[in-house]
Amino acid sequence: MGKVAFVVLCSLAAAMALPAKVGRIMGGDVAAPGQFPFSASMQFDGYHYCSATILDEYTVITVANCVLTSFPTTMRVITGMNRITTGGEVHEVKTVVAHGRFAASLQYDIALLKLATPITFNELAQPVKLPTATTGSNEDVTLTGWGSTEYPGNIVDDLRYIDLKTMDYQKCNNRQSFQVFFNQICTLTKSGEGLCQGDAGAPLVAKDGSLVGIASWGTMCAVGDPDVYTSIYHFLDWIEENRV
The missing domain is CATH 2.40.10.10 (Trypsin-like serine proteases)
Structure with missing residues (x-):
């Protein structure tokens, strides 16, 4: 069976003719109160x-x-x-x-x-702070969200976070079933770490705390393919x- 591509959609928008939705942060840790106040x-x-x-x-x-x-x-x-x-x-x-x-x-x-x-x-x-420059490849970033931690699964109660690496959007494009554009950011560390259901819109921040991306779509769920974010700098x- 082929891979199922999904957009990190909320259930309210699931009827749109787009890839299927995703949700949780897989492989992350529980955030401390005030650690990500944005x-x-x-x-x-x-x-x-x-x-x-x-x-x-x-x-x-x-x-x-x-x-x-x-x-x-x-x-x-x-x-x-x-x-x-x-x-x-x-x-x-x-x-x-x-x-x-x-x-x-x-x-x-x-x-x-x-x-x-x-x-x-x-x-x-x-x-949150806004970025002042584009985000390159192999940069350290952190994703936070309340998405589920397994698929299928439920939304988690505690805010979670995970440290990730960005990758070149052209290389990301070669690995995805849907087109990836210059004004998007991709992350990939390893299988079992990344987006899943409930993480749509989740913030991706750089080491300086600036918001570089917001979670858009990926391949469910943390199966080893890149996750895709809207690049804030370009907007x-x-x-x-x-x-x-």
Whole structure:
């Protein structure tokens, strides 16, 4: 049987004609409280389905495949916690801005959520830094998320993280069933480490703590093929134009 390619989609977007969804961080460790204060959980009817990253007190960033632009009021964003069932600050979503070209190509898999109430910044909730340069190959990066740790499996309660290495997008393209573009980042360490269900939109940060990517798609689940992220650096102008 051939490999099954999947997009790191939330269940709400699963009907789109795209590769199948993914979710959890496999092979990672449990994060300490406040270790990654920029991480946020996107929830629907009280259940985590995607991750987001805090940009400022009213804005979080995620991938377009996680959002329903017609129904922002059905979503909630939880900030300032490590466990999705304990604590945190709940925010209703006022506006969703998905990239206008996402429907045509996964290379535009990015969206901003404007919150109805401001995020309270403290040791558990802080905005992330944005990158100032492109991300090359063989760079050290860290992925965080609440996705499941086995396939099939359930979303985990504790925030988890894993240290990964980036790889050249052209080499990544040669190993994937779907096209990989210059404005995407790939990671690959070894089989058993990477994305799975629930990690869509999860932040990928560089050693300096800047947000270099957000989880878009991969081959389920951590089977030894590269995972693919939207490169934040290539969308800095779009972010600034749409975060106001």
